[in-house]
Amino acid sequence: MNLESQVGNFNGELERFLAKWNHAKPKESILEGDSSQLAAAIATIREKQKEWVILMETRDTLNKSLEEFSSEEWIVFRSKTYRFEEFLNNWASKLQNNGESTPVTVRLLQELQKYKTIIPVLKFVRGDMFSEKHWIEMYNLIGIPSSVPVESLTFGHFIQVKDQILEKSEELKDLNFRASGEVVIRQALAELDTWEVDAKFSLVPHKTTNGNEVGDHQSLLQSLKDSAYYGGFSDRARVWEQRLADLDEYLANLNLIQSLPLEIFLKKVLLNCIVLYHFVLYCIV
Known part of the structure; x- marks a missing residue:
């Protein structure tokens, strides 16, 4: 709850209390009446004083919490928002079971209910799957200043814009779906980048195989095209498609050569050398 909101709520309570007091406060003429009227007036004053003290103490305790x-x-608390929900439920139960309802308890219960309404929507601002661009988009949607770094976000930032969070809940939901879809593609391409550095190939005795790593990666790239969020990564994916296609061809040719009997292989090499020799002679002449 920000300072402006607290001041507004406090002033509202003060105005209501003042209106009720002006209506119920004893008149000066009561001092000239009998003792029973004076005692009743004193009791009224004490009752209102007690009500005011309870109002201030209750509000102070709630605001402090x-x-x-x-x-x-936020980065830490986003997985523990159930604590806030428990806090709201405990306070609501405490106020509801605190005897007869008063304007004070009714007002506080209304405020608690406002906070409760954002609980289901908080999952859309967790940001577990967000990249930098997703955080920026969320900031713009709900009105958090762009000058606030993600690592400096607090739960208070979201409490201050709770109305905007509720208003933009559908847009925030869509943003989360998009971030989740994009992170799958981003991770797949990152795995390919790592594989490019770590992959090693070695010659082994020839045998027929039903598949290889290259084919697996080609299948993975093909599956990414089914994602609705593939467009943002298409250029990078096409580069990898070409790389894998070339590598698959090279490995297939090497496998074919390896499968030939040595005599046939040497004949092919010798024939190619003869052709190359005559070609060189032709060029010289």
């Missing part, structure tokens, strides 16, 4: 939640680092 909310401030503690607000200071939680």
Whole structure:
């Protein structure tokens, strides 16, 4: 809860209390009445004083607890939002079971209910799958200043924009689906980058095989094309398609050569050398 909101709520409570007091406060003429009227007036004053004290103490306690939640680092707290829900439920139960309802308890229960409404939507601002561009888009959607680094985000930033979170819940939901889809493609391409560095091939005795790593990676790339979010990675994927196609051809040719009997292989090499020799002579002449 930000300072402006707290001041507004406090002023509202103060105005309501003042209106009720002006209506119920004893008149000066009561001092000239009998003792029973004076005693009743004193009782009314004490009752209103007690109500005011309860109002301030309850609100102070609630605000202090909310401030503690607000200071939680979002990157850590986003997986523990159930604690906030438990806090709201405990406070609601406490107020509802605290005897007869008063304007104070009704007002506080209404505020608690406002916070409860954002609980189901908080999962859309967790950001587990977000890249930098997704964070920027979320900031713009709900009104968090772009100057706030992700690592400095607190739960309080989201409490301050709870109304915008509710208003933009569908857009935030779509953003999460998009981020989840893109992270699968990004991870697959990152695995290919790692494989490019680590992959090693060695000659082994020839045998027929039903598949290889290259084919597996080609199948993976083909499956990525079915994603609705493939477009943003198509250029990078096409580069890998060409690389794998070339490598597959080279390995197939090498496998073919390896499968030939040595005598036939040497004859082919000798024939190619003779052709090359005559070609060189032709060029010289």
